[in-house]
Amino acid sequence: GESVGLHLPTLSVQEGDNSIINCAYSNSASDYFIWYKQESGKGPQFIIDIRSNMDKRQGQRVTVLLNKTVKHLSLQIAATQPGDSAVYFCASPPGRRALTFGSGTRLQVQP
C-alpha cells in the first residue's frame, strides 16, 4: 500500500554537527513533500517543502533533497542545535488530499 516512511527511528548527534534525516515514499505519483518538526507537547510545525520538479531546496540551516528515481528524500540540518531536538516527519498529500505522514524520526542533540 501507499506509505511514507522513515529509515531510522532515532538519530543522536552532537551539537554543532550536521544532521541528516531520511524518508522513503512508495507512491511514484507523489509530487509534493513537506517536512514537519514536532517538539514535545506541541503540534507539528512546518519546516520546508519541495515539489517534484525540484531536487533540492534550501531554507535557513535546512536543506531538503529529493531523489525521485529511488523515491527518497532527506532533510539536512546544518550546525544542529539543542533546539532542533524533536521528532521530524516527512509527509505527502496522496492524490492531493490530506497528508500522509511517516512514523517520524526522533532527533536528539547531545551538548
Place this chain on the structure above:
Amino acid sequence: DTAVSQTPKYLVTQMGNDKSIKCEQNLGHDTMYWYKQDSKKFLKIMFSYNNKELIINETVPNRFSPKSPDKAHLNLHINSLELGDSAVYFCASSQGISGDTQYFGPGTRLTVL
C-alpha cells in the same frame, strides 16, 4: 494571535462517556482537518472539511462525528468513548483542499480510563 487553537489541551474521562474537542483557526483558511496521533507518534488523518463541507472521511468509527459551524471552526464529538480512543488529537488547517501546507494546533491529549 494563535493561528490554530484547540480546547481542551487535556481530557481525561471514563469509558462510555461522550466528549467534544473544539478547534478554531484565525488564518482565514478554507480547509480544516482532524488527525489522530497514537503512542508511537504515528499521525493519521480522520476528517477534512472545506468551507463547512465534509471532503474526507477516513475509516473512523461512527462514534466520531465532526461538526463545522463555520469555516473557522471544526469540532470533534466522540460518543461512547473506548480505551482505544486514547491518543493525541490534532486539528489543522490549510488554504486549499489539496493537502498543501497545513498548520497544526497544539493537540488535545485524550485519556480514556
